[in-house]
Amino acid sequence: MFNPFDPGYAADPYPHLREQRETAPIQELPFGPWIVFEHADALRLLRDTSMSVEERKAIAINPERERMRAQLIAEVAPDYEFRERVSILNLDPPDHTRLRKLVSSVFTPRRIAELQPMIAGVVERHLDAVEARGEMDLIADLAFPLPFTVISEMMGMPTEDRDQVRSWSHALVRILDFTIGPDELRAALQAGENMRAHLGEVIAWKRRNPGDDLLTALIDAEADGDKLSDIELLEQVMLLYIAGHETTVNLIGNGTWALLRNRDQLELWRDDPAVDATAIDELLRFDSPVQLSRRISLEAMELHGREIPAGTFVFTSLGSANRDPAVFGPTADDLDLRRADAARHLSFGSGSHHCLGASLARLQGTEAITGLIRRFPNVRAAADEPDWNGRLVLRGMESLPLSL
Numbered sequence: 012m013f014n015p016f017d018p019g020y021a022a023d024p025y026p027h028l029r030e031q032r033e034t035a036p037i038q039e040l041p042f043g044p045w046i047v048f049e050h051a052d053a054l055r056l057l058r059d060t061s062m063s064v065e066e067r068k069a070i071a072i073n074p075e076r077e078r079m080r081a082q083l084i085a086e087v088a089p090d091y092e093f094r095e096r097v098s099i100l101n102l103d104p105p106d107h108t109r110l111r112k113l114v115s116s117v118f119t120p121r122r123i124a125e126l127q128p129m130i131a132g133v134v135e136r137h138l139d140a141v142e143a144r145g146e147m148d149l150i151a152d153l154a155f156p157l158p159f160t161v162i163s164e165m166m167g168m169p170t171e172d173r174d175q176v177r178s179w180s181h182a183l184v185r186i187l188d189f190t191i192g193p194d195e196l197r198a199a200l201q202a203g204e205n206m207r208a209h210l211g212e213v214i215a216w217k218r219r220n221p222g223d224d225l226l227t228a229l230i231d232a233e234a235d236g237d238k239l240s241d242i243e244l245l246e247q248v249m250l251l252y253i254a255g256h257e258t259t260v261n262l263i264g265n266g267t268w269a270l271l272r273n274r275d276q277l278e279l280w281r282d283d284p285a286v287d288a289t290a291i292d293e294l295l296r297f298d299s300p301v302q303l304s305r306r307i308s309l310e311a312m313e314l315h316g317r318e319i320p321a322g323t324f325v326f327t328s329l330g331s332a333n334r335d336p337a338v339f340g341p342t343a344d345d346l347d348l349r350r351a352d353a354a355r356h357l358s359f360g361s362g363s364h365h366c367l368g369a370s371l372a373r374l375q376g377t378e379a380i381t382g383l384i385r386r387f388p389n390v391r392a393a394a395d396e397p398d399w400n401g402r403l404v405l406r407g408m409e410s411l412p413l414s415l
Contacts, residue, residue, distance in 0.1 A: 012035070012038065012041070013027075013038055013040065013328075014027075015027075015190075015403050021399045021400075021401045022396055024330060024406075025330065025334055025344065028048060028328060028331035029331070029334065029344070031048045031328070032048040032049060032331050032334075032335060035048075036049045037052065037314055037315045037317055039317075042189075043323075043324065044189070044305075044323065044324035044325065044326055045324070045325045045326070046303075046325070046326040046327075046328060047325065047326070047327055048328045048331040048332070048335075049331070049335055049337065050332040050333070050335035050337060050338045050355075050357070051335075051337065051338075052314060052315075052327070052332075053304075053327035053328065053329065053331075053332040053357055054332070054357065054361055056306050056327050057304060057306070057327060057357065057361040057362050057364070058361050058362035059306070059362075060104070060362075060363070061309055061310065061312075062306035062307060062308060062309065062325070063103050063306065063307040063308075063309050064101055064305075064306060064307065064364065065101060065102065065103055065307065066101065066307070068307050068309060068322065069307045069322050069323065069324055070320075070321075070322035079193060083193065083196055083197055084200065087197055087200040087201055088200040088201075088203060088204050097110075097240075097243045097246050098247070098249075098250055099111055099114060099246075099250060099367075100254075104363065107363065107364075108363070109237065110239075110243065110247065111367070113232045113233075113234055113237065113239055114229070114232070115367060116232055116234060117225060117228035117229055117232050118225070118251075118367055118368070120370060122225070123370045123374060124374075126161065126164075126165065126371070126374065127374060127378070129161070129164060130374060130375055130378045131378050131382070133156075133157055133160050133161065134153070134382035137152060137153045137157065138153070138382060138383065138386050138387075140152070141415065142386075142387075142415070144415075145415050146393060146412065146413060146414050146415060147412075147413050148410050148411065148412055148413070149263070149264060149267055149383075149412075149413050150260065150264055150408060150409060150410050153263065153379060154259075154260045154263035154264050154267075154379065154411075155256070155260050156173070157259075157263070157375060157378075157379055158255060158256035158260060158263075158375055159173055159176075159177065159256045161255070161256075161371075161375060162252055162255035162256050164224075165225045165255075166224055166226040166248070166251070166252065167223075167224030167225070167226050167227060168213050168226065168252075169213070172209065175209075176206070176252075178202070179202040179203075179205050179206045179209075180202075180206065180252075180253050180257055181257075182198045182199050182201075182202035183199050183202040183206060184199075184253065184257050184402075184404075185198075185199050185402070186199040186200075186203075187402075187404040187405065188402060188403045188404050190403060206249060206252075206253075207245060210245060210248055210249055210252065211245060213226075214230070214244065214245060217230065218230060225251075229244060229248065230244065251367075251368070254368060255368060255371070257405060258300045258301060258372065259300075259371075259372050259375050259376065260407060261405060261406060261408075262294070262295065262300045263379045263380060264397065264407050264408045264411055265299075265300060265406065265408070266291070266294035266295075266298070266376060266380055267380055267383065267411065268298075268392070268397055268411060269294055269297050269298050269346055270294075270346075270380070271390075271392045273346045276346050276347070276348050277384055279348055279349075280348055280380075281381075281385055281388055286348050286349065287377060289348060289349060289350060289351070289354075290348040290377070291373050291376045291377045291380075292353040292356060293346065293347060293348050293350050293353040294346075294348075294376065295333075295353075295356050295358040295359075295376075296333045296334075296350075296353050296356035296358065297333070297334075297346050298406070299330050299333055299357075299358040299406065300358065300405060300406060300407060301329055301358055301359075301360075301406075302328070302329055302403065302404055302405075303326050303327065303328060303330075303403060303404045304327045304329055304357075305324055305325065305326050305327070306324075306325050307322065307323065307324055308320070308321055308322065308323045308325060309321060309322075327357070329356075329357045329358060329360075330406070332357050333356045333357060333358060338352075338355055339352065339355070359372075387415040389415075390413055390414070390415055391413065391414045392412070392413060392414075393412035393413055393414045394411070394412045397409075397410060397411040398410040398411075
């Protein structure tokens, strides 16, 4: 049975996921949801337009827990559920289609490509700051400040509240884990309220002081006479702001750790710029920053001869799917930066909810990691293990000490 609380799971979940994939590729978990481990099943569910992402369409798994959750929401964030229904992450078509069209109209490949010099400059400045010390904490000194600075620059937003916003964001994303307890839920809800208040003030300031930035473009975005409402704008900005740095921190940390444990691959990428084309997708495949994605069955469905009832949460194990030999062959558990089909990974999801910021994440991950290993060719881990965050959905680390 899938058990993310097994000893050693946080440090290396992949032997456990391989066992699940090989012995029980689809399971009904003891507390109600189902989970699939094979790439084919995960891809099918992520692309299935008959599946939903709207939590309100699911049958309550644990009525007592749902009552506790509703009570906390009413107390801390009474408008939470309404706001969640206008976030692009939690909407089905046609509402999702409409919002994605508006947001993607300003989040264009050209705009992302133009960021490369700025991103490279931010990486260089942060590496300059640690060179004399001869050591660094990858997360605190590079992996977190880089994407935070980039999304703030893109949005034309202030950076002086960086540590406070990071704290709110870190608490808020814990709400994605289905094991969250009452105290953590309260902290997550309060962090969300604080973040919304902060971003609301920033949006109000930006309306008075428009600029050549993504936030101004979102405020002005229009398609076929349609514009984002005030609440829709706030929720999309909040999602872009959090998703724009939280997962990229994990990509940089997880990817660097994978290279440090596979020195031949680190040296390959360090010495051969031709590997830049495939390396970041292989790191995303090898240790996905997002480990689980969920869908809700709107009608009964059959999978592997098992019937999944309507209204059921179904989790796709992206970490397992990305190591499936049926897709990636007998070397699926090996890190191979020249892997030709690495981009078949599901770390950005698939279908209509494929990550809007995938190209930005790839660009930042590539610039950060190549900047590090080419600036400091003899970089080594200064600890036996990173300080893993223990999250079930957003897998990453709190700290990774390096000797330069």
